[in-house]
Amino acid sequence: MLDIKLIRENPDFVKRSLEKRNENFDIDGILQLDASYRRSLQQQEQLRAQHKKMSKQMSNPSERSPELTLQMRQMGEEISALQEETSKNKSDLENLLLLLPNIPHESVPLGNDASGNIVVRTWGEPKTFAFKPLPHWELGEKLDIIDFQRGVKLSGSRFYALKGWGAHLQRALISFMLDTHVIDHGYQEIYPPFMVKKECMVGSGNLPKFGDNLYHDKEEDYWFVPTAEVPLTNFHRDEILDAECLPINYVAYTTCFRREKMAAGKDTRGIKRGHQFDKVELYKLTNPENSDKELEKLIADAEDICQRLELPYRVVQLCTGDLGFAACKTYDIELWAPGCNEWLEVSSCSNCGDFQARRANVRYRSAANARTQFVHTLNGSGVALPRVFIAILENYQQADGTVVLPEALTPYMKARQS
RNA sequence: GGAGGGAUCGCAUAGUGGUCUAGUGCGGCCGCCUGCUAAGCGGUUACCCCGAGAAAUUGGGGUCGAGGGUUCGAAUCCCUCUCCCUCCGCCA
Numbered sequence: 001m002l003d004i005k006l007i008r009e010n011p012d013f014v015k016r017s018l019e020k021r022n023e024n025f026d027i028d029g030i031l032q033l034d035a036s037y038r039r040s041l042q043q044q045e046q047l048r049a050q051h052k053k054m055s056k057q058m059s060n061p062s063e064r065s066p067e068l069t070l071q072m073r074q075m076g077e078e079i080s081a082l083q084e085e086t087s088k089n090k091s092d093l094e095n096l097l098l099l100l101p102n103i104p105h106e107s108v109p110l111g112n113d114a115s116g117n118i119v120v121r122t123w124g125e126p127k128t129f130a131f132k133p134l135p136h137w138e139l140g141e142k143l144d145i146i147d148f149q150r151g152v153k154l155s156g157s158r159f160y161a162l163k164g165w166g167a168h169l170q171r172a173l174i175s176f177m178l179d180t181h182v183i184d185h186g187y188q189e190i191y192p193p194f195m196v197k198k199e200c201m202v203g204s205g206n207l208p209k210f211g212d213n214l215y216h217d218k219e220e221d222y223w224f225v226p227t228a229e230v231p232l233t234n235f236h237r238d239e240i241l242d243a244e245c246l247p248i249n250y251v252a253y254t255t256c257f258r259r260e261k262m263a264a265g266k267d268t269r270g271i272k273r274g275h276q277f278d279k280v281e282l283y284k285l286t287n288p289e290n291s292d293k294e295l296e297k298l299i300a301d302a303e304d305i306c307q308r309l310e311l312p313y314r315v316v317q318l319c320t321g322d323l324g325f326a327a328c329k330t331y332d333i334e335l336w337a338p339g340c341n342e343w344l345e346v347s348s349c350s351n352c353g354d355f356q357a358r359r360a361n362v363r364y365r366s367a368a369n370a371r372t373q374f375v376h377t378l379n380g381s382g383v384a385l386p387r388v389f390i391a392i393l394e395n396y397q398q399a400d401g402t403v404v405l406p407e408a409l410t411p412y413m414k415a416r417q418s
Numbered sequence: 419g420g421a422g423g424g425a426u427c428g429c430a431u432a433g434u435g436g437u438c439u440a441g442u443g444c445g446g447c448c449g450c451c452u453g454c455u456a457a458g459c460g461g462u463u464a465c466c467c468c469g470a471g472a473a474a475u476u477g478g479g480g481u482c483g484a485g486g487g488u489u490c491g492a493a494u495c496c497c498u499c500u501c502c503c504u505c506c507g508c509c510a
Binding site for chain 2 (some may be wrong): 046
């Protein structure tokens with residue numbers, strides 16, 4: 001959420017900034033609503049102050065009279081009418097503010113859509129093959145490690161099952177990534193709930209705008225997490241953190257659930273885009289001064305996973321038109337997949353500034369007597385399982401159809417013979 | 419799922435319709451004192467919103483788990499919900 005004071009004081013800056021996203025928003029409407037909210041609030045508070053004084057007077061029995069009582073009752077009615085108006089204005093305003101995306105960081109390149117993204121670096125050389133490399137769906141079936149048919153039998157399209165060492169490889173990757181981030185990168189491991197309350201989805205920015213892409217248990221009003229970013233954003237909701245504990249670095253493995261309504265018909269082949277997938281997520285809470293620096297560390301930690309797995313990749317900086325709703329700056333990591341012949345997004349690392357912290361009300365105090373401030377939050381995949389799985393199969397495939405695993409995984413594949 | 423108990427300013431507790439501008443203790447912070455990481459003394463100690471101010475600051479309003487209600491007036495009475503604890507039932 002954007003700071004209403006920023007909109008109030010610098011409406012032109014906000015308008016210009018949001019236009020960079022290639023979308024239009026009614027900032028003037030927000031300003032009008034804000035003005036009437038404050039007007040009704042002030043009226044209400046003035047009346048309330050008067051009412052309070054008279055009430056104090058009345059605490060003395062000798063001051064009481066039927067006339068005064070009557071007058072105060074009328075006043076009370078006026079106050080509650082004003083109160084109703086005020087809270088309606090407030091919630092209308094809030095509802096509009098919740099629909100505004102974050103302001104792009106000044107360092108983000110301008111662009112209307114994904115075509116404006118910039119490759120900032122590449123690592124490794126795409127492998128060359130003496131044979132025609134197969135796509136992972138063929139490899140997966142030949143090796144009998146991905147079962148598409150039974151996944152569909154159980155749950156319908158966009159579901160699959162991993163079998164035998166396919167399942168084992170996924171488990172090994174999860175352990176490998178968690179260990180690397182915990183032991184070598186200094187993150188604290190969290191195992192969060194996979195279902196959360198509505199407020200959490202609002203806090204992270206998934207609601208109210210993107211409910212279409214979420215699974216929801218209507219009976220109990222539980223929302224299934226589309227990423228661990230959601231519970232991690234809300235982990236410290238309504239808390240005031242000590243400055244000394246920042247930055248906080250969390251890593252969480254979760255399954256992620258996405259309806260993929262917006263991507264209907266896209267990427268239907270293979271395991272690239274399913275309704276359920278696993279992911280190891282990195283998350284940081286920092287003070288505002290350090291968030292730019294922490295974003296660079298975050299992307300480096302995610303890249304390290306790809307490097308240890310010796311998978312060639314490129315880092316892409318998203319342009320203003322391709323930024324996610326909550327992000328002010330984002331880098332993606334894309335792995336090269338020689339079988340399906342495309343770059344696969346395995347990580348998206350974003351600085352969200354105070355956008356989510358304001359929604360989730362996560363603050364910190366910089367010094368003992370200082371005012372509270374919102375923290376900055378950052379998130380990044382470290383990394384998404386199905387796509388790194390694809391990249392491993394396709395990059396490490398041999399002429400005979402077998403796959404030789406990267407060395408980094410050897411300690412994690414103890415049941416390899418099975 | 420059933421029955422009971424509870425939720426107060428970091429922690430612990432007081433408060434059962436107006437004197438609560440929420441008291442007290444502990445902890446924290448600041449200062450003083452003291453020949454030692456003790457004791458003592460004084461002060462301070464929540465958060466949000468609106469207004470004034472360049473700012474330090476300052477005027478007002480709100481918040482006693484959340485939301486509603488009764489009342490001139492609610493931490494206190496009533497209703498609903500959430501969470502925690504105890505017991506019973508069921509269950510990985």
